[in-house]
Amino acid sequence: MSGVHTLTIDQEIEETMPHGRESLKQVADFELFPLTKKAGASFPDRITIGRTVNNDVVIADTSVSRFHAYVRRDGNQWVVADAGSKNGSWLEAQSLAPRKERVLRSPAALRIGDVDLTFYVAADLFDALGGT
Numbered sequence: 056m057s058g059v060h061t062l063t064i065d066q067e068i069e070e071t072m073p074h075g076r077e078s079l080k081q082v083a084d085f086e087l088f089p090l091t092k093k094a095g096a097s098f099p100d101r102i103t104i105g106r107t108v109n110n111d112v113v114i115a116d117t118s119v120s121r122f123h124a125y126v127r128r129d130g131n132q133w134v135v136a137d138a139g140s141k142n143g144s145w146l147e148a149q150s151l152a153p154r155k156e157r158v159l160r161s162p163a164a165l166r167i168g169d170v171d172l173t174f175y176v177a178a179d180l181f182d183a184l185g186g187t
Contacts, residue, residue: 119142147164
C-alpha cells in the first residue's frame with residue numbers, strides 16, 4: 056500500500072527510545088484496522104481479512120486475496136491463519152500454512168500478501184499511542 060507505513064517495535068528501537076517504545080503518535084501516516092465483526096458477515100466466530108468489502112477488515116491491495124486470512128479469539132488468546140491465499144501470509148517472518156492457526160501475541164508483525172501490519176491488543180496499542 057503506497058504511502059502507508061507500519062510501525063514495528065524491534066530491539067533496536069527498544070534500546071534507543073525513552074521508555075522502551077516508539078509512540079505511534081510520532082508516525083504521521085498509519086491506518087488502524089479494528090478487529091470487529093461486521094453485522095451479518097460470514098464466519099461469525101472469526102474476523103476475516105481480505106480485499107473485498109464482505110470481509111471484516113478490508114485491505115485494498117492487489118496482493119491481498121479476496122478472502123486472505125482470519126483472526127479469532129481462542130479462550131484468552133488470539134490466533135491467526137492464512138485462508139489459502141494466493142500470495143501467502145506471515146507471522147513474525149514465518150510463513151503461515153493455509154488454514155493452520157497460530158497463536159498471535161501482541162505486538163506481532165504480520166504480512167498479508169505484500170502488506171505489512173502490526174497486531175496489538177488494546178492495552179498495548181494504548182501504550183504505543185503514548186497512553187499512561
